[in-house]
Amino acid sequence: MPSLGTRRVNDRGHLEIGGCDTVELAERFGTPLYVFDEVLLRETCREFHAAFRKAGLRYQVAYAGKAFCTQAMCRLVEEEGLHLDVVSAGELHTALTAGFPPEKIHLHGNNKSRDELIYGLRAGIGGFVVDNFYELDLLAELAERQGKRPNILLRVTPGVEAHTHEYIQTGQQDTKFGFDLASGQAEAAVRRAQRARGVNLVGLHCHIGSQIFETEGFVLAVERMMEFYARAVNEWGASLRILNVGGGFGIRYVEEDRPLPVEAYIAAIADAVKGEALRRGVAVPEVWVEPGRRIAGPAGTTLYTVGARKEIPGVRRYIAVDGGMADNPRPIIYQARYEAVVANRAGEPVEELAAVAGKFCETGDMLIWDTPLARAVPGDILAVFGTGAYTYSMASNYNRAPRPAVVFVRDGRADVVVRRETLDDLIRLDQIPERMRKEQHPVS
Structure with a gap:
């Protein structure tokens, strides 16, 4: 054992x-x-903090509630200084009724309903990860009606296929998630978000999959995302400050599984972000991650x-x-x-x-x-x-x-x-x- x-x-x-x-x-x-x-839950949360502090980056660690979401779990991750990533009204309601600070919550999902968007706006959550043009237009309209201008990140699919089961790959071009980078959708989304009066575009998001046992996929995703990030800042005047690289950090289920230490993943991501920012002449963004499985x-x-x-x-x-x-x-x-x-x-x-x-x-x-x-x-x-x-x-x-x-x-x-x-x-x-x-x- x-x-x-x-x-x-x-x-x-x-x-x-x-x-x-x-x-x-x-x-x-x-x-x-x-x-x-409970001790192991807390220790893993602290590993992420320690890894980012060692990397010397501005950062945010948001627990991905979809992995395991209960009121007690929400309280635990708040006590450990984490933010929270939710993907439904149910997860959002669980967090809010547990007393989780709404400003530390962001809402994901590839088909958020009107009611879910309204719930998030009225609760005053910290932001939305926008997945498609329909949502971008709807959120901007709903927010403007309420006299609000929420922060948003655009989810971009960078065309990186993680070495994992096909059902939990999400970064490849052919996926239901996000704005495609290769076809120009992501550029169009940035330009539309800049014009929209009801939203405040602050960053970009990507997620390449789950159960990832190497750093190469994360590094490649960062390189592609930072190239796009720099273009958005330098060429289109986007006021970006956040790069969210999602989750996917693998865990051991069976003997053959060889997950890396948390520090190894974060160090590789941090080095890639710093290097690309220097290379492309932009300020180093605040880096966000969304571990769920790795913690729970x-x-x-x-x-x-x-x-x-x-x-x-x-x-x-x-x-x-x-x-x-x-x-x-x-x-x-x-x-x-x-x-x-x-x-x-x-x-x-x-x-x-x-x-x-x-x-x-x-x-x-x-x-x-x-x-x-x-x-x-x-x-x-x-x-x-x-x-x-x-x-x-x-x-x-x-x-x-x-x-x-x-x-x-x-x-x-x-x-x-x-x-x-x-x-x-x-x-x-x-x-x-x-x-x-x-x-x-x-x-x-």
Whole structure:
């Protein structure tokens, strides 16, 4: 079991996180259960600050809420001095009701609705990352009606394809996101934004993808973006001061993954920005980044209870758990891979190769294919690592499964930050038309 954060095997041979025995957590809160190592969350936030301070740049680190967004998480990242990147009215509402300062929030999205734009304007958020001409015109119109002039960044696609799964590449030319650089759309967007009275263009944004394990893609994106940035400033008179290079900093899911230290990514980005600014005769911009997975992912572990076993002689051994694609759709969406351990026997040697199957009615509902484990039997607790990002945030009620609880653990204390859904929660929004109603009989 790889060591990370406060994770360890305790004297009982159980997996422990944040000073809490995971077997006891499962007994107390039930399974499936998302467990977050609060110390590791905070340490990673601080790594970004430290890396930028060492690089000597003006900067902003905005946590990408889409990775994992709850009120408690919003409070944590505010306490750690981060800004917040949201992509919907729901994420914005979560942040605002948690007391997150609106001026430290910016709103993303390739198809923001009129209501979402109005919500952001009325809340007085720090800015908008504008994705297309429709949004640019609509936002300018809505802002002017309210007598406001919000700061905006234009999202530009620099034509850089990160080495990652095709579903999470975003910087290439053929994508739904942003203004294309190569075709001239980005230049047209800058000129239109300069003319618009309802917005204040302050910077450019790009994002080249997720789970990136090298710096070359970021450096190339910076070179292309800074060339465009300099043209906008020097030739078109744009008052730019910010370059946002997005997120995408990789994490370790399985042994083969080799993510770089945070400092390595930031140093490469900073050196490229400084070099390009000097080369092109512009002031060094303030550099923004938007880590989400890098902060939330490694800190999360999901606990399951093992149920059925199935052996197909000469083919495969399956163990089934009480969750699956409803609480973690990443494997079925883009073949995500994970590592796991039998939490109640975490110190025992590997005895078998097993495929971890979910309980949902899809053949593809497999959490892990052929992973080495201590022999897992019904009632064991299985801990799957690296599940902090894009699990809770993408969870569903498929097969009418209640969504799991979420707990933060630290110094031997476990706090529920999202309660487990109940069966009654599942029907809370259901309505039966009057013409279909019949006498209700109590369920015994």
